[in-house]
Amino acid sequence: MILPPWARVSERRLAHIERVTALLDQWAVELRLPEGEARDWHDVGAWHDALRDADEPELRAWAGDAPWPLSVLHGPAAAARLAREGERRAEVLEAIHWHTLGNPRWGRTGRALYMADFLEPGRPFARAERAFLARHLPHDFDGVFRQVVHLRLEWTLREGKPVFPETAALWNQLL
Numbered sequence: 001m002i003l004p005p006w007a008r009v010s011e012r013r014l015a016h017i018e019r020v021t022a023l024l025d026q027w028a029v030e031l032r033l034p035e036g037e038a039r040d041w042h043d044v045g046a047w048h049d050a051l052r053d054a055d056e057p058e059l060r061a062w063a064g065d066a067p068w069p070l071s072v073l074h075g076p077a078a079a080a081r082l083a084r085e086g087e088r089r090a091e092v093l094e095a096i097h098w099h100t101l102g103n104p105r106w107g108r109t110g111r112a113l114y115m116a117d118f119l120e121p122g123r124p125f126a127r128a129e130r131a132f133l134a135r136h137l138p139h140d141f142d143g144v145f146r147q148v149v150h151l152r153l154e155w156t157l158r159e160g161k162p163v164f165p166e167t168a169a170l171w172n173q174l175l
Contacts, residue, residue, distance in 0.1 A: 018114035021045030030138035102170040
């Protein structure tokens with residue numbers, strides 16, 4: 001696993017990144033993805049939380065005018081930093097930028113990251129259900145994606161957190 005030299009991650013966060021990347025790599029093999037797409041999946045896994053443990057001034061500096069709370073700025077900040085460093089794969093940058101909120105314009109790479117971030121086995125909740133979904137993904141990518149969006153939205157509402165327009169648009173697209 002190669003993180004950018006500017007990454008700001010704790011040991012705990014690094015373990016999460018490794019699990020997300022391993023899950024994406026496993027799915028890429030099981031789905032027999034072309035080499036370029038498999039590389040995209042690996043890279044979004046490795047880079048999605050590269051600035052997750054950065055401080056607020058750094059996140060806000062890189063996230064630009066994103067009007068979101070601190071907890072979701074690491075995606076836009078990491079995508080902006082990667083772009084400044086020369087990353088040009090639009091689907092990779094979009095996947096990282098929106099990985100916490102979701103985005104209805106995503107292709108398969110963004111959707112895969114969104115699922116892997118939620119389904120990685122180190123998360124302590126709904127282990128059996130999430131493990132089933134992770135195993136089932138190669139057989140029903142779209143169905144698992146719909147279920148993950150549903151579960152994430154359900155959690156957001158249950159916790160009384162705001163539903164961002166992009167998240168709502170993603171859900172509405174799946175109806």
